[in-house]
Amino acid sequence: MEVTLNVKRYDPDSSKPAAYYQEYTVEVNDTTILLDSLIQVREQIDETLTLRCSCRAAICGSCAMRVNGHAVLACKTKVMELLPKSGNTITIEPAGNMPVIKDLVVEFNVFWDKVKAVKPWLQPQGPPPQAEYIASNEAMQHLVGVTGCIMCGACVSDCTVLEVDKNFLGPAALAKAYRFVADPRDDADSVRLGELNEYGGIWDCTRCMQCVEVCPKGVDPMGRIMALRDKAMQYGYQNTYGARHATAFTELIKHGGTLDELRLPIKTYGMFNIKQMVKLIPIGIRSQLKGKRPPIFHKAIPGVENVRRIFKKVENKR
Ligand code: SF4
Numbered sequence: 001m002e003v004t005l006n007v008k009r010y011d012p013d014s015s016k017p018a019a020y021y022q023e024y025t026v027e028v029n030d031t032t033i034l035l036d037s038l039i040q041v042r043e044q045i046d047e048t049l050t051l052r053c054s055c056r057a058a059i060c061g062s063c064a065m066r067v068n069g070h071a072v073l074a075c076k077t078k079v080m081e082l083l084p085k086s087g088n089t090i091t092i093e094p095a096g097n098m099p100v101i102k103d104l105v106v107e108f109n110v111f112w113d114k115v116k117a118v119k120p121w122l123q124p125q126g127p128p129p130q131a132e133y134i135a136s137n138e139a140m141q142h143l144v145g146v147t148g149c150i151m152c153g154a155c156v157s158d159c160t161v162l163e164v165d166k167n168f169l170g171p172a173a174l175a176k177a178y179r180f181v182a183d184p185r186d187d188a189d190s191v192r193l194g195e196l197n198e199y200g201g202i203w204d205c206t207r208c209m210q211c212v213e214v215c216p217k218g219v220d221p222m223g224r225i226m227a228l229r230d231k232a233m234q235y236g237y238q239n240t241y242g243a244r245h246a247t248a249f250t251e252l253i254k255h256g257g258t259l260d261e262l263r264l265p266i267k268t269y270g271m272f273n274i275k276q277m278v279k280l281i282p283i284g285i286r287s288q289l290k291g292k293r294p295p296i297f298h299k300a301i302p303g304v305e306n307v308r309r310i311f312k313k314v315e316n317k318r
């Protein structure tokens, strides 16, 4: 069947360097891969179309781009899977959160700078071993999920926090940081976690799950970030808004069975943090006006003891 590829074009060297969309019609069947269709366009219809690819086998990480608003690896995705419910047009754009160089090619320095910032190398202490550093099979098996990252940038492209805060380290870099924190041969956990605890680090993720959904290798960046949060708290890094928010959230659910939304920010920021308390006043007024202000006295749900029993069970397992 015929499919229309609606491609976002941008050429900084043109006389009018503004992005625009251009349509190309290609013939596809059930097995046609998106990257093959784009290469076909470049070779047979428009040689100026610029894209990046190399292995064509989901290994090199070169061909991430946005299709219908979500990042995919073009060489791992069938065109037919991308067709909307009605119509036969697919919109293809460069990966997000990175500057566009030309058409579907983005500048990866932003990505690599963040990966480099987490010091992605082993930092063992003491004299080097005679032969090699030993790690158990179990430990290395655990790391396989995260070492499978091919640095394609799909997760960075769709990270909702990076859209608004370029200081955030982002999913790929934080997954890489986890890879070293969880490696038994690395002895810099405490320092690493202290750095990741800062602004732009593990507590800035909003758990939107976009990175999990678009990762073509099942790395589960958000899961790694949550694991880093646990580790940071175990290492005693508990005095950040993020850590206090997590602790308060847990305590409030344990106490009442549902979240006491009024006390959550108070416990997170501290009652005497006047600056933050003042910032909450407009939110309080707006929620009052919309009839959404949480009750001042939060009642525990019936059967809350069952919730507390679950907490106890989990705490005893730790
Ligand atoms: S879960 Fe966190 S890291 Fe992943 S995309 Fe959302 S905000 Fe970004």
Ligand code: SF4
Pocket (backbone or CB within 6 Å): 148, 149, 150, 151, 152, 153, 154, 155, 156, 171, 172, 175, 214, 215, 216, 217, 218, 219, 220, 221
């Ligand atoms: S975590 Fe997944 S999506 Fe992100 S760079 Fe690695 S392979 Fe790509």
Ligand code: FES
Pocket (backbone or CB within 6 Å): 052, 053, 054, 055, 056, 057, 058, 059, 060, 061, 062, 063, 064, 073, 074, 075, 076
């Ligand atoms: S071309 Fe290598 S991952 Fe797609």
